Amino acid sequence: MNLIAASHIQSSYGKKHVLSDVNIEIGQGSCVGIIGANGCGKSTLLAILAGIRTPAGGSIFYCGQEVTGRAAWKRYRRAIGYVPQRSILMPELTVWDNLLLWYVDRKLLRQELETGFLGELGLGEMCRMKVGQLSGGMEKRLSIGAALANRPGVLILDEPSAALDMPGKRDVRMYLEKFRQWGGTVIFTTHDESELELCSKLYVLAGGTCREADPEGKGAMLWKTI
Numbered sequence: 001m002n003l004i005a006a007s008h009i010q011s012s013y014g015k016k017h018v019l020s021d022v023n024i025e026i027g028q029g030s031c032v033g034i035i036g037a038n039g040c041g042k043s044t045l046l047a048i049l050a051g052i053r054t055p056a057g058g059s060i061f062y063c064g065q066e067v068t069g070r071a072a073w074k075r076y077r078r079a080i081g082y083v084p085q086r087s088i089l090m091p092e093l094t095v096w097d098n099l100l101l102w103y104v105d106r107k108l109l110r111q112e113l114e115t116g117f118l119g120e121l122g123l124g125e126m127c128r129m130k131v132g133q134l135s136g137g138m139e140k141r142l143s144i145g146a147a148l149a150n151r152p153g154v155l156i157l158d159e160p161s162a163a164l165d166m167p168g169k170r171d172v173r174m175y176l177e178k179f180r181q182w183g184g185t186v187i188f189t190t191h192d193e194s195e196l197e198l199c200s201k202l203y204v205l206a207g208g209t210c211r212e213a214d215p216e217g218k219g220a221m222l223w224k225t226i
Helices: 042-049 070-078 095-100 106-115 136-147 166-181 193-198
Strands: 004-013 016-026 031-035 057-062 080-083 154-158 185-189 201-206 209-213
Touching (some): 016 201, 031 193, 042 154, 136 166
Parallel strands (some): 016 209, 031 185, 154 185
Antiparallel strands (some): 004 016, 004 057
16 A cells, blocks of 8 residues: 555646646655656645645645545644745754744753754754854754654655765755665655656656556666656
8 A cells, every 4th residue: 555645636726737736656665756857746746745835736646535624634744844945944043943944842842952853953963053153054953853743654856965075965865865774655756867867666657647657777878758
């Protein structure tokens, strides 16, 4: 059984149809990549999968059950950690204070920094630093940490390594792989071909629909199909 399934998803901006019939299946513990040209609707699709945006048509299924009604959507959103392209962090605050905006329980936050995945991200060493002083890679790690506040089993990221230098890109790939090793499921969009090596399943979004690509076919020829 799929952990998440999107069935016949549709979405529009005014009269412009961005997604017309998108179908995606995501298994527990998998890493699913979504690629496509700029403006094809990748960010819109991720926002729908994260429960942030309501589709104009179609359904989202979680653990085999359709997500319908306010209570079901609330439970679903708590199961998802979402990292959008644009930073949601407060640059004038410290790393610690930014985390407190997401982690209500200080005891839990300290525990996560010491022995949980926040510790794996190396955030404990950065707590006193202001976000405005962080490198791009460090800021992305903090964004991932904030998205994990509810201990979600699914992490959704919109171009996680965009605008990062090579060490930053390498760190992001390493932490996504660690999240999977901890039993998590990862969904992301990317324009970075090297990140496709993480994927157990790959979708190409074009013309408002998705098609599954051969995971072994990742590479230059695949990009020419977008």
